[in-house]
Amino acid sequence: MLRAEHLSFKIGGNLLLTDVSLTLLPGEFTMVLGPNGAGKSTLLKLLTGTEMPYQGQVWYDDQPLKSIPLPTLARQKAVLSQLLSLPFDLSVTDVVMMGRYPYFDLNPTRQDKQIADDCLEAVGMFSFKTRAFASLSGGEKQKVHLARVLAQLYRQPSDQSVKYLFLDEPISALDIHYQHQILKLVRNLASQNMVVFVIVHDINLALQYAQKVILIDQGSIYGIGHPDDVLTQSAIETVFQLTPYFMTHPETGRRVMIC
Amino acid sequence: MKVSSLTSGSWYGFLAVLLLLSIVAALRIGAVDLSFDDIGHILLNGIGFSNETVDPISQGLFLQIRLPRVLLCATVGAGLSVSGVLMQALFRNPIVEPGLVGTSSGAALGAALVFVLGKNINWAFTDALGLFLLPCVAFTFAFLATFLVYRIASMSGKVNVATMILAGIAINALAAGGTGFLSYIARDPQARSITFWNLGTFSGADWTQFAIVLPVTMVGILLALRFTKALNILILGEDEVRHLGYNIDRLKIQVLLLNTLLVAVGTAMVGVISFVGLVVPHLLRLLKTSDNRFLVIASALLGGSLLTMADTIARRLVAPAEFPIGVITAFVGAPVFIWLLVRNARSFQKGGFYA
Numbered sequence: 077m078l079r080a081e082h083l084s085f086k087i088g089g090n091l092l093l094t095d096v097s098l099t100l101l102p103g104e105f106t107m108v109l110g111p112n113g114a115g116k117s118t119l120l121k122l123l124t125g126t127e128m129p130y131q132g133q134v135w136y137d138d139q140p141l142k143s144i145p146l147p148t149l150a151r152q153k154a155v156l157s158q159l160l161s162l163p164f165d166l167s168v169t170d171v172v173m174m175g176r177y178p179y180f181d182l183n184p185t186r187q188d189k190q191i192a193d194d195c196l197e198a199v200g201m202f203s204f205k206t207r208a209f210a211s212l213s214g215g216e217k218q219k220v221h222l223a224r225v226l227a228q229l230y231r232q233p234s235d236q237s238v239k240y241l242f243l244d245e246p247i248s249a250l251d252i253h254y255q256h257q258i259l260k261l262v263r264n265l266a267s268q269n270m271v272v273f274v275i276v277h278d279i280n281l282a283l284q285y286a287q288k289v290i291l292i293d294q295g296s297i298y299g300i301g302h303p304d305d306v307l308t309q310s311a312i313e314t315v316f317q318l319t320p321y322f323m324t325h326p327e328t329g330r331r332v333m334i335c
Numbered sequence: 336m337k338v339s340s341l342t343s344g345s346w347y348g349f350l351a352v353l354l355l356l357s358i359v360a361a362l363r364i365g366a367v368d369l370s371f372d373d374i375g376h377i378l379l380n381g382i383g384f385s386n387e388t389v390d391p392i393s394q395g396l397f398l399q400i401r402l403p404r405v406l407l408c409a410t411v412g413a414g415l416s417v418s419g420v421l422m423q424a425l426f427r428n429p430i431v432e433p434g435l436v437g438t439s440s441g442a443a444l445g446a447a448l449v450f451v452l453g454k455n456i457n458w459a460f461t462d463a464l465g466l467f468l469l470p471c472v473a474f475t476f477a478f479l480a481t482f483l484v485y486r487i488a489s490m491s492g493k494v495n496v497a498t499m500i501l502a503g504i505a506i507n508a509l510a511a512g513g514t515g516f517l518s519y520i521a522r523d524p525q526a527r528s529i530t531f532w533n534l535g536t537f538s539g540a541d542w543t544q545f546a547i548v549l550p551v552t553m554v555g556i557l558l559a560l561r562f563t564k565a566l567n568i569l570i571l572g573e574d575e576v577r578h579l580g581y582n583i584d585r586l587k588i589q590v591l592l593l594n595t596l597l598v599a600v601g602t603a604m605v606g607v608i609s610f611v612g613l614v615v616p617h618l619l620r621l622l623k624t625s626d627n628r629f630l631v632i633a634s635a636l637l638g639g640s641l642l643t644m645a646d647t648i649a650r651r652l653v654a655p656a657e658f659p660i661g662v663i664t665a666f667v668g669a670p671v672f673i674w675l676l677v678r679n680a681r682s683f684q685k686g687g688f689y690a
Contacts, residue, residue: 124578125577126574126577126578146577146580146581146582147580147581148580149580150578150579150580151580153578154578155574155575155578157572157574157575162570162571163427163428163429163570164423164429164570164620164625165620165625166567166570166624166625166626167624170567170624170626171571174564174567174568174571174575174579175579177564177567177568177579177580178579178580182560182563182564182628183628228579
């Protein structure tokens with residue numbers, strides 16, 4: 077379980093996040109939505125310990141985040157930041173193997189190599205294994221980084237501990253086939269005792285996949301709860317300044333939004 | 336088979352053989368060429384396995400001058416190259432090397448201070464440090480210079496390359512000015528030679544120097560290996576280092592210190608030798624990979640060989656006189672540096688070579 081209490085964050089006198097409190101449960105696929113600059117990435121940074129809050133505290137289970145040693149944390153929590161470019165070129169395997177760094181000393185074991193291969197397979201990038209990372213397209217890079225994060229949280233069958241997965245716009249560069257494939261993969265991970273926190277922009281994907289939605293506007297939480305309760309017509313009108321229309325999917329019967 | 340598909344292990348083997356060959360060649364070739372028979376006999380005499388008589392002049396030349404010189408050269412080359420790897424990883428930039436960011440010239444200034452003023456300053460710690468006074472002072476100055484450049488370059492939050500190069504020029508000029516002044520007032524003929532400080536030379540190498548440089552370099556390289564995983568992650572970005580379990584601020588300081596140690600101890604003995612730390616890691620990046628675990632070990636081996644070869648050329652080309660070794664490394668290294676700059680400028684235009 078992840079708990080945040082009264083988080084505020086400011087840079088140079090500007091309050092970017094004001095009094096945010098939330099609880100995320102393992103097994104629950106949480107998606108975060110909101111306009112540009114609303115504070116989604118800032119919230120992710122506070123929850124992962126990348127930035128320290130100006131006020132408030134974050135708890136992983138019953139431990140305050142800042143009291144957990146970094147090497148321990150690296151085996152529990154993984155973060156996929158927005159697209160990263162590399163000053164030096166590495167192979168795809170090299171990048172994915174970094175996800176296993178918290179687990180081996182200097183050289184990867186056979187098991188680490190197997191895990192890296194499995195994670196590449198899971199995102200459909202196994203055949204790119206020996207390619208130079210720089211030669212990949214934006215979407216392919218995103219998938220490789222995702223494989224790295226998956227490798228970091230790879231769970232042995234005997235491991236029942238809670239894991240924490242944070243993804244900042246993981247599907248922004250992917251085609252619709254992979255958008256859905258990756259979200260299914262992440263939903264499946266969430267069901268395995270994992271706290272999953274994903275920033276997305278597509279409201280329909282949130283309606284389709286999320287079990288919990290956090291709608292952020294101007295540095296505070298506008299709504300939090302089941303997607304159908306949070307992503308209402310009035311909420312979207314207020315937060316995104318657009319008039320949405322909701323329809324019913326002809327086969328599944330769930331809500332679909334068009335603008 | 337492509338060279339890049341060779342395993343790291345076979346690369347290490349190949350480079351180790353190369354290092355051995357260049358050491359053997361360097362031992363033979365010089366102002367006076369020695370035969371393999373002579374070298375063999377001298378070495379066997381030394382450990383008491385042979386009573387073959389050898390020309391005592393050759394023996395003295397070999398044991399007191401050439402052997403320590405070649406070994407020191409290989410060690411300094413290894414240290415400078417590993418330092419190049421560390422700095423490139425830390426600055427997240429392939430065109431950084433100790434000579435450019437002030438480390439070498441800072442170390443040279445510190446060493447010049449001790450050489451020139453050494454006998455006139457007599458503080459409590461100068462006696463306590465004894466033989467290690469020189470490397471300690473060189474280290475302090477090298478660290479100050481590098482730290483200054485790093486701070487100026489990263490003032491905006493992340494390292495700005497243009498600022499870094501400019502700050503490097505300024506700090507280098509300042510340190511070189513200081514060294515120049517000290518050479519001017521110096522009495523010791525060796526310290527008087529500005530060439531010695533600016534271009535480096537192994538002509539003064541002896542066993543004492545080797546005995547100081549070798550352990551420091553070995554320990555430095557072993558420590559460097561411990562940071563290689565974190566430095567690999569740093570390729571992705573500073574936040575990722577944290578996400579994968581390392582304290583980024585501590586890492587930066589540790590690497591900067593280690594780096595300075597490696598450069599300072601060598602520079603204090605042989606002066607500033609530029610471009611080795613730039614060219615060696617870069618060659619290996621092209622040949623195999625940018626994985627720092629590979630780069631540290633391979634650069635130590637290749638850097639040792641290349642500097643040994645450069646010194647052999649410096650000794651042989653105009654024998655019995657000799658070139659400053661920095662002339663050789665600059666003639667090879669500066670064009671490579673320019674080539675890198677041009678290449679980087681091109682990939683910068685294509686969008687985002689630097690993060």
